[in-house]
Amino acid sequence: MKLSSIHTFYLILITQTFSLIGSQMTGYGIALYLFIETGDVTPLAGVTFFGQLANIIITGFAGVWADRYDRRLIMSLSDMGQAVCTALLLGAFWLDALTLGIIFGIAFVQRLFGALQTPAFMASVTLMVPDEKRDMANGLMQLSGAVSQVFALILAGVLYSIVDLGGLIIIDLLTFLMAMGVILASHIPTPPRITTPEKESMLSELSFGLRWMWRHQPIFQLALAAMFANFFLMMALILLTPYLLVLSDNNTATTGFVQGIGTMGGLIGALSIGFWQKIRPRMRVVVFSISFEGILLAIAGLVDTLPLFGLILFAIFVQFPVLNSLIMSIMQQKVPADIQGRVLATLMQMAMLIQPIGALLAGPLADNVFEPAVGTAQWDAVAWLVGNDTGAGMRLIMILNGLLMTLFVGGISIRPIVRNLESNLPDPPAMITPDAAVIT
Template sequence: MRNKNFNIVVIGQIISLFGNAIQRFCMSLYILDLTGSAAIFSSILAISTIPYILFAPMAGLLADTVNRKKIMLYLDFISAGLMAVYSIILIGGMDNTIIVGSVMFMLSIIYTLYSPAVTACIPQIVEKEDLEAANGIIQQVGAVVNLTGPIVAGILYSLVEIKTIVIINAVSFLLVAILEVFLDIPDLKVKEKINNPLTKSTSEMTKSFYYLKEKKKVVLGIIISYGLTNIFVVPILSIVSPYFIKIRLNMSSAVYGFSEAVFVLGMIIGGLLITTKPKLFNMKEIHKTMYPMVAAITLMATAAYFAMENNYIVLGLYSLGGFGIMLSLALSNVISLTYMQKEVKEDMLGKVSAFSTAIATASVAPGQLIYGQLIETNINMHYILLLTLLLSICVVTFIKWNAGRIDLDEKTRSAVLNETIDEIEMV
């Protein structure tokens, strides 16, 4: 795509996401190695989601009032500084569980403020007819980076100490910040001066909810589906997978890295499909993109049930299941995000994006805690996966019902328009 600003955003995402992929992967293994408990591991990860809930209202307000370039630029510089300080702590041998949790907590704050700005700037720098392709490219870039990230991270974690990985991440944030200096994103027209940002941001979050409830019910349904998926499906990848592969199957960090790379390969394929063949997919049939997910969870449950002496066969089947889940999520996320960007008016897009992020991330913690406790009670893994299968079918049913309301909304709009025309003609 011949667009300087979009290309800068893409390159910045490549560098930043690569550093994040390595950091996220290694920190997860680092916490699991420190604790050795699925319950403690999931609790720490759950606590790190709290900032998403607390700061999401302010994030939407920032994205709709402050220049989005400045938001991304300043936050990347802050991230680089945070990683630099943490690397000094690691070098000095002063690290502990509390510090790890604190660093993850602060990174979560930064991500919460950063994400709506990136999402909201895309419609501002590309033409409307290029939105779907642009979102597909962003999704594909993230998938490619996340594919190589776990592989590199698994090898790095096996060969070097965590402090080296943190330093790499600090450098990646710094490079992105320097690159973002050359972005050209115009200021937004702010209609009113804000005296109390926190009160205003909370008010805007409430306003976003009522706006969606009254005028964009399908978009609200999409956001709810994000939450349901994060509670009942995503923990398979974030909580169950590292524990099952590292502890139950007794695989190395490098092997787990390759397994997670297979998961991400599903996102790459999904991104390629939505980018090269966008006409094959539409919002009204978005539930069909979730069918591979249901089949994948079935395969994972089967692999866990028919445990074999050769753990690599079990690992292969389980990894293929993760591939299917990520394929479905990649397709559905791009389709739903594009629909939201087209349906929501520009001056509300940042607020709605922040509201969406708040709901999605608030639902992560309950899912992580639930699955962590299920594992800790020593319930057989295939029972956990069978329960997930049933719940995923319920989620897909809800997504299908929500998509079916698009036709109803269109009929309602048409009826209102016809009534207005009739009234004008009568006058």
């Protein structure tokens, strides 16, 4: 039967949401497994580091391939590769061979496949969804991420004690297979090449997005702001699970519930974008939200009770879908459709460039510097602010990262060249959106 392109978008988004729930349940289950087994933050940070490293390595290639090849095949290959990695993880768990090396290796390879999908799907939205519904579509994509986080955290926290890590991995594998089947049965439009019709070398195409963004400085500096924001957020949020386990005396259900309350903010933020379909100028909201996030992060470091911490998390996560959907709408409006794969991939690479460093630093700093310093003579200088109990070191890390984020990221965002991006940067010529997509 034939579905309109936007209905195909909805169908793919729904099945990918279920797949995200499965993947995040597995990720959260691994975080619980590692922290309960080792009592350290560093292994959790290692998983995040290798996943982010894979993102950085492959995203540039993924952007080139999204502009060069069939986007449907790229997306289905992504799901297939992730499903194989999930099956290998399940096998290692059943064989009692789930070592840190295997977990790190599978996390790395799985993210290689996962990162293939994002530029292809994001670039396809421009042709699948009419311009007047694009803010809503981007809001729904953020809603997908928020819904998956909420349900994954709550379900994983409860199911972990019932079905163990193996059960979570099986659920993840089934959702991958479902999502892959829908993508294989769908038609995803590929735009005609009107901007760079000549055949370029892979090296030239890998650098194309950066060269284009450098020639369009407002976009480039917006990417810089996103890069620093991700670094400071990663350093703080990598501590989220261990910090909540400390506050809850290693109660996994309570930890998942509090994180679920926090990520409900992402759900509300995504819903607000979905219903509030026309925000102009978008950059005004972006500048406010990106600065306010840093302030909220610093406030989170002052909180040592579970209910209040959940409320602060709620307020922080409200900002995520708002920022992401508005920035993506700006990019889809300002970047020609046939080069969006490469340019969006470059934007994502810049946003992720120093994020793994934040993940890699957070664990050792918490385990070897800040937490051991609690209660020492030197700690007296900050004890009045964060206390002398277990977890005080992690609270100080959150405060410092929140303040630095407000200073650096807010400073970049309020510059006129970034703040007035929408009015100063012209739109490219519009491209025709296909009328239908076929589900076979």
